[in-house]
Amino acid sequence: MAKHYVLKFWIFISFFVCQHTLFSQVYSDNNDRAKEKHFFYEVKEIDEFFERFNDEPGSFIRTVYKARNVKFRISRRRLIRSLFNYENMPGDSVMMKRFVSDVTNKDNPIYLDFYGNDWYAELSCKFRYRSSSIIIPIVLKIEVTENKGSKWMIVAVGRSRLKSNIAVSEMTQSKIKTKCLSPVSHATNFVSLKRAFEDKENLSNYFENANFKRSNMSAFYNAVLNREIEFLHVIKIKYHFLLADKWIFTVEDFTREALNSGWLINHMQKVSASGMENYRNKLLDGN
Amino acid sequence: MQYFFTGKNPKQTHLIRSAGSAGLIILALISLLLNAPAKIYAYPHNVAVKHMISTVIPPHAIDAVAGYTINKDTVRPVAEEMTGKVSKEEFKKKALSKIKEFQNCLVILCDKKAGNEAQDNAVDQATSLFIDGAIIEVSSVRSDEKKHMKVRDFLEKLRTLRYERVVITFSHVDYISNIRKGSDGKYYGVISFEQTFRAFSDGRLVYEDETKKTTEVQLIVYERNLRGNAIQQWDVMLSDVEVLGTKTPKQ
Numbered sequence: 001m002a003k004h005y006v007l008k009f010w011i012f013i014s015f016f017v018c019q020h021t022l023f024s025q026v027y028s029d030n031n032d033r034a035k036e037k038h039f040f041y042e043v044k045e046i047d048e049f050f051e052r053f054n055d056e057p058g059s060f061i062r063t064v065y066k067a068r069n070v071k072f073r074i075s076r077r078r079l080i081r082s083l084f085n086y087e088n089m090p091g092d093s094v095m096m097k098r099f100v101s102d103v104t105n106k107d108n109p110i111y112l113d114f115y116g117n118d119w120y121a122e123l124s125c126k127f128r129y130r131s132s133s134i135i136i137p138i139v140l141k142i143e144v145t146e147n148k149g150s151k152w153m154i155v156a157v158g159r160s161r162l163k164s165n166i167a168v169s170e171m172t173q174s175k176i177k178t179k180c181l182s183p184v185s186h187a188t189n190f191v192s193l194k195r196a197f198e199d200k201e202n203l204s205n206y207f208e209n210a211n212f213k214r215s216n217m218s219a220f221y222n223a224v225l226n227r228e229i230e231f232l233h234v235i236k237i238k239y240h241f242l243l244a245d246k247w248i249f250t251v252e253d254f255t256r257e258a259l260n261s262g263w264l265i266n267h268m269q270k271v272s273a274s275g276m277e278n279y280r281n282k283l284l285d286g287n
Numbered sequence: 288m289q290y291f292f293t294g295k296n297p298k299q300t301h302l303i304r305s306a307g308s309a310g311l312i313i314l315a316l317i318s319l320l321l322n323a324p325a326k327i328y329a330y331p332h333n334v335a336v337k338h339m340i341s342t343v344i345p346p347h348a349i350d351a352v353a354g355y356t357i358n359k360d361t362v363r364p365v366a367e368e369m370t371g372k373v374s375k376e377e378f379k380k381k382a383l384s385k386i387k388e389f390q391n392c393l394v395i396l397c398d399k400k401a402g403n404e405a406q407d408n409a410v411d412q413a414t415s416l417f418i419d420g421a422i423i424e425v426s427s428v429r430s431d432e433k434k435h436m437k438v439r440d441f442l443e444k445l446r447t448l449r450y451e452r453v454v455i456t457f458s459h460v461d462y463i464s465n466i467r468k469g470s471d472g473k474y475y476g477v478i479s480f481e482q483t484f485r486a487f488s489d490g491r492l493v494y495e496d497e498t499k500k501t502t503e504v505q506l507i508v509y510e511r512n513l514r515g516n517a518i519q520q521w522d523v524m525l526s527d528v529e530v531l532g533t534k535t536p537k538q
Contacts, residue, residue, distance in 0.1 A: 036459060044462045044499070060463075064460065114467075182469050182471075184467055184476065188503050191435065192422075195422070
């Protein structure tokens, strides 16, 4: 019996002696793996949001599984659920369930189209204006061109305290027609707007002509053209998706250590066709 | 690994993980007694198995381009062949190799033993990877402040850091977006990767930060004169970069 207690004692002691080494090994090993795992699951770019939403065969997450010889058993339904910001919209939300069920309907599935007319980027931009800073919301959308290419275009300008001193009723012709905001400008936080707003000769290339007299675009265009404001940077990007005449949702970036991170759906609403049109008009009117 | 996609509340998954951890501690004890700690994994069993699979493949050997197929949202505007000859796979491979080249230059710039000549070359080589006028935006998730810098200025600033030793590590896998044709006829893509920067002085870690770098890449077509014949060639150039600090730096 005494021998039994001595044996138990030594097992106990050896566990405590070894546990420090063991757990420190596990921690450092874990840290690298955890970082790698985070990189796999984070929705790193809005492009990846599209990939996952549509469950594209060449998506990053599928490629990672394939490279590791792990069978990809995740359904599109699950992929879409992972695109919600769980901190704002819990997994058991009724709205989310309805949405997922609707877009993954076998007979009539709904997909996102990068080149479609149903999504917009709303930017909160910081400018220098009269020796202080000013925040101006700008709305952009992807426009497909005749050469089967695409570009980001400014389609609306939101309200701000900007008052342009010079009034111009139409945009001036650009010198180089091909200059544009590349279709991947969103990934680098639209830093290319800095170049665009400094390119006064071709400024009209970056604005949607049809919307020039709508929202606050003409006053904004004039202020940029006449150097009344200077672009500093984009503070925040919010994407608006208007889907199948019934779903509206916004996607924002949540950079955090959780696996549920990156570009995620933060707000969602179900609307009627007229509600959808009102939402679009409000966005394009700069309200 | 797939449990993340169950869509459960993180708190629920945390509970599952905690239960898994408790089980692991018991396993650890048994394993210690059996003198086999190397077989223990910190994740739940199903995850650990997949990590074991991943360790079989050297991380840098994983090519995110491999197995890439046409994606739904690129089908309409992008022609199958870029400028007649370049495939999307070739474009992506080239873009990845440019990123690796850029990463190598960063390592040289931060190596205090590299010497002035090697660092001058690294600045020149890294700058030559970018298109003229490319902008680097440096920011942090904890602040609204963002700085815009020219590529050369960014690199020169990096080389002047006064630390005894600097270690830069990059994520093993890069994210590469779909290739998109611009209205200007050029082809564009995006590459994202993560970087950990550690600086040491007197043998101690004195600064550490983590950043996510996102780079725009462009396909450039140019003509080269070879024995009197103009031959059309292509290359990939890096463009604007966003450097986003993702974690509070340790000072």
